[in-house]
Amino acid sequence: MENKKEYRNWLNQMNLEHPLVIAGPCSAETEEQVLKIANQLKESDVTAYRAGIWKPRTRPGMFEGVGAIGLKWLQRVKEETGLMIATEVANSVHVDLALEHNVDILWIGARSTVSPFIVQEIADALKGTDKIVLIKNPVNPDLSLWMGGLERIHSADIKNIGVIHRGFSSYDKSKYRNNPEWQIAVEFQNNFPDIPLICDPSHIAGRRDLIFDLSQTSLDLNYDGLMIESHWDPDNAWSDAAQQVTPDRLIEIMKDLKIRDKTSQGEDYQNKLNNLRSQIDAADQNLLTTLGKRMEVAKGIGKLKSENNVAILQNKRWNEILGKMILDGEDHGLSEEFILRIFKAIHQESINNQKKILNK
Ligand code: PEP
Ligand code: MN
Secondary structure, rough: OOOOHHHHHHHHOOOOOEEEEEOOOOOOOOOHHHHHHHHOOOOOOOOOOEEOOOOOOOOOOOOOOOOOOHHHHHHHHHHOOOEEEEEEEHHHHHHHHHOOOOOOEEEEEEEOOHHHHHHHHHHHHOOOOOOOEEEEOOOOOOOOHHHHHHHHHOOOOOOOEEEEOOOEOOOOOOOOOOEHHHHHHHHHHOOOOOOOOOEEEHHHHHHHHHHHHHHHHHEEEEEEEEEEEEEOHHHHOOOOOHHOOOOOHHHHHHHOOOOOOOOOOOOHHHHHHHHHHHHHHHHHHHHHHHHHHHHHHHHHHHHHHHHHOOOOOHHHHHHHHHHHHHHHHHHOOOOHHHHHHHHHHHHHHHHHHHHHHOOO
């Protein structure tokens, strides 16, 4: 699949003066709840109203969605507010029902994108549709799986497509429910610059106080839109209570977000940018030289270990390095998370090199 300008058509046709905003509750709970939130959002920058009808839950026994009846409520939202309507589909039955009820945007959830079988079933059921289909990233940080999902939908002759970045699960604890791993979404963007890319800060964050910052970061990275969960009474929502914001808060967030220009043609801006970019290039070259030198030293150690028949991995020494680098990194304004990542990668490369020497 190659990048094409046409992928942007559906978004361009909306003629928005701001990024696309899809908002609404995690789950449709009652007809009253669905309509109440929609009415609170209709006079805002929200273009499409989301509500989960079938909820993929990690553990059984949690609220699994109201089912097809909720589609009728969404139809009422469209009639009463003029908002587009959006919901998640996870199999061909969902697709048929959503299409029958004229749902405008169908998204494939993170737990479905992991399965090529499911994505293919959904693609076959959607074949040739002119509805908008958005593919969330898979739960695990796997760019190919995400691209594969997009390709399956694209191959089913579906023209109006986009992707949603909702973060990636990880066994390690962090402040996020799902780590953003921005670099994966940015790589997606590099491969398909014209596929609309939407950020779902709600599922990345897992808690409402992080939503603004995540949204701003995504806009700074040129994302095309946001999908944010909003509920009139977040704390009592039937699913994802901690991460939902009230419609009032959502409207405030949208007002406070800074939308940056993609680029500026001003001469002064271009000169300054060129200058800063040369500094970055020079710094990157220095990094490579330094890394190369460090690796030569590591190889020297590998040789010494080999001659003396000593194991490669010396845990105590490695933990000392890591501890020291985290402290020193702080002095340079570098976060612990970043230092850990970068030094783990460097260490792995050293081990690989030493292994080659020891196994010679
Ligand atoms: C959702 O959007 O409510 C949802 C279940 O999201 P995800 O598939 O990203 O977990
Ligand atoms: Mn949710």
